Amino acid sequence: MKNTQRRAAILEQVTLAHGPISAEEIFAILRERFPTLALSTVYRNLERFAADGLIDRETSPDGVFRYSGREGHGHYLVCTQCHSRIRLHECPLSAMEEKLEEETGFSIDRHQLTLYGKCPACKKQEPHN
Amino acid sequence: MKNTQRRAAILEQVTLAHGPISAEEIFAILRERFPTLALSTVYRNLERFAADGLIDRETSPDGVFRYSGREGHGHYLVCTQCHSRIRLHECPLSAMEEKLEEETGFSIDRHQLTLYGKCPACKKQEPHN
DNA sequence: CTTCTTGCAAATAATTTGCACTCCA
DNA sequence: TGGAGTGCAAATTATTTGCAAGAAG
Numbered sequence: 001m002k003n004t005q006r007r008a009a010i011l012e013q014v015t016l017a018h019g020p021i022s023a024e025e026i027f028a029i030l031r032e033r034f035p036t037l038a039l040s041t042v043y044r045n046l047e048r049f050a051a052d053g054l055i056d057r058e059t060s061p062d063g064v065f066r067y068s069g070r071e072g073h074g075h076y077l078v079c080t081q082c083h084s085r086i087r088l089h090e091c092p093l094s095a096m097e098e099k100l101e102e103e104t105g106f107s108i109d110r111h112q113l114t115l116y117g118k119c120p121a122c123k124k125q126e127p128h129n
Numbered sequence: 130m131k132n133t134q135r136r137a138a139i140l141e142q143v144t145l146a147h148g149p150i151s152a153e154e155i156f157a158i159l160r161e162r163f164p165t166l167a168l169s170t171v172y173r174n175l176e177r178f179a180a181d182g183l184i185d186r187e188t189s190p191d192g193v194f195r196y197s198g199r200e201g202h203g204h205y206l207v208c209t210q211c212h213s214r215i216r217l218h219e220c221p222l223s224a225m226e227e228k229l230e231e232e233t234g235f236s237i238d239r240h241q242l243t244l245y246g247k248c249p250a251c252k253k254q255e256p257h258n
Numbered sequence: 259c260t261t262c263t264t265g266c267a268a269a270t271a272a273t274t275t276g277c278a279c280t281c282c283a
Numbered sequence: 284t285g286g287a288g289t290g291c292a293a294a295t296t297a298t299t300t301g302c303a304a305g306a307a308g
Contacts, residue, residue: 002281002286002287002288006288024272038289039290040289040290043274044274059190059192063272064272093242100217106206106248110246111245112245113240113241115222117235117236119235132308133307136263170264172298192296194297
């Protein structure tokens, strides 16, 4: 894997991002620094990183791929209205996984958990209940 | 909401399905019974059902929307190789959710949890480790 | 009848791919 | 220099939408 400026910049954005980030979002950010950057380059690198296990890929509820760094496997609580996000620090699943592996014979290698709801600010805005 | 044959058949497939099922999959099944059925009709009805809370929509790891009936909120353990699926009967999150609502002020209304790994059969097939 | 549904075809949106050119090792 | 990396445009795939015709209440 060669080391190019764009490749490094893409990976940097993933790890810099506050939470899971999409190819388009990275593209928008890096376009300023690299005016000729192609969206396909972003996709190709992200897929590469994910295949090599450098980053994680997940699908957000709107059906878009989002990538996140591996600085600690994280789960999120996201607001369905304003998309604000809070990272959860505990992962209640590690324990459960072992038990499941025994019960089912599967070998589990990853899981995705995301919780959806309304953040305090958005709750206030709609008293239509 | 009017009651049409196709609408009923689509909903039936969702509830009949073993696990989360896609629009294309439903379309393929129902095409035999309704040769003129349009894929857009399947999508429109599924979206309608989901909006009305009749069924749940989630995104599978390949980025495709999959719909599932609400006969018991369920989580799955799916094989990344053969896509076989096992439904988990316990949901370790209800307890956690309450605590999180207090801590964060969010009101949580749904969550998605899926575990990925290799099923026993597929593990055997690849001793390339 | 009158409105909700549907089929069909065309429009979007996200992602992937082919190919010629560029740049790092 | 030689192959990995990139830009660009075109191809795919999943999903959505407009509109005229069909069926349900």
